[in-house]
Amino acid sequence: MLRESLRELDDVVLVHSCPTAEDAIFGAELRALAAARRIHLIERFTTGRGRLTVDDIVAAVPDLAERSAWACGPAPMLDALEQHYRESGMADRLRTERFRAAPVVTGVGGSVTFTRTRTSVHTDGATSVLDAGEAAGVLMPSGCRMGVCFGCVVPLHRGAVRDLRNGDLTTAADSGDGVLVQTCVSAAAGACEIAL
Template sequence: MTSTALRSRAWKLLETVTTPLLPSDYLDLVSPLRAGADLRGRIEAVHPETADAATVVIRPGRGWRGHTAGQYVRIGVDVDGVRLWRTYSLTSPTHRRDGRITITVKAVPGGKVSNHLVRGAKPGTLVQLDQAGGDFVLPAARPAKVLYLTAGSGITPVMGMLRDTGLDDVVMVHSAPRPHDVIFREDLHGLVADGKLRLVEVHTGTDGRLDLARLGELVPDWAERETWACGPAGLLDAAEEHWAGHGVPERLRTERFRPAAAAAGEAGEGTGGAVTFSTTGRTVDADGTTPLLAVGEEAGVLMPSGCRMGICFGCVTPLKAGAVRDLRTGEITEAEPGVLIQTCVSAAAGPCDIER
């Protein structure tokens, strides 16, 4: 008898002993990060960055395939007995020596997962992981001159790039309300001291919002630089307009944490309505601007999700009745047999029924 056949017989014997559980269930208890298990990670440390932001150090399981600096990871966290999934930028370099990865999370008002990770996560806690994704990364052929344009937590994917590369000519323009609100401020000034970065801080609490008309004053050669920008939608919209207006749109790459919403009233009323989750029998009122994914999660409905930006289609769900509005384009989708919607970029356009 071959060794493979012997292992198969031994495994079947174990199954009879462990029924109704599987042997793998017991292995998960003993070695949850083992190869072959569902991809998990163990939180090893939580380091405060600002009053409302923290870096979470995670040891990923053996199934982790690595990442490229600037990418994001989808993480599943159990909060009050409910598993919730969120997507965060990886702030660790591509090849961290100890094999750990880091995400840096800013707590948002009412955010269940962000507040839990920043203020409640403990070392030893297991989290679920997906493989890294996203194309907001530097090319293999490194550009000679780079500009990073960031605001608030938009600095997180860029920090991974700064820690990862040895670029010769890097400028960052970053805005935050006050100096102590700048995430990674100590790290950034350390890079400045080492001659690896030229940093321009804009403190909106005293200087007002960053006006890109001043960019030529702050970074005279900005149009010659390959630029990566991440931050609030207003900043990115202004950047896309600015770069296009100067004839260099190809030099700008942007990363949006939330989909750009169409203005209220475009291509439909967008007034919201009662949302029924027919599988769970729950009905809640929703406005016309909140993604149905967030509406469902707030109501305690188990909602599939992925990138939360309308890219990966991990949140696709049948629309049984009513109509929804695409927050990016304003387009209205009405229910009919076989219609699927992306809940992360769709909002209620009147009463609707979602099959969840």
């Protein structure tokens, strides 16, 4: 959104929060924009400091009430932000984008086996492979969790997954297929094996 709109904007403050500097998706690009004085970038790393709160945002951006705001992130943070804007009588100044892809298709689900960690879980057709893996304790690569950044892409070893956004099936007959899937927007469609 920022890339598309920056030409028309001359006063942008971006508050970005993630565990460490290395975890920042598009971090290098954002820091370059800040160095060129195209945006004012405020980075907050949650490792050791805890999650970003509404109070943190209000403190970091003193003129927040005079700005239009776009917020994207996990549901509890967005719920708190929406409450803050509602109670401050400026709900029309906030637009939010939920961190999860909205599933429009539910498939049959099935067992997901993570071959390297030898972990297997049974999932329903609405649970992403990313969520299923994390719930089972598998260290899953991830980023935006909404199908944008491709930070969660891993090889599908065998079986089928369904894209939660449009229902498209991706299948792999053998581990040599080289098929990759975005785990944050894919759910098992029958038994499948993920190379993690």
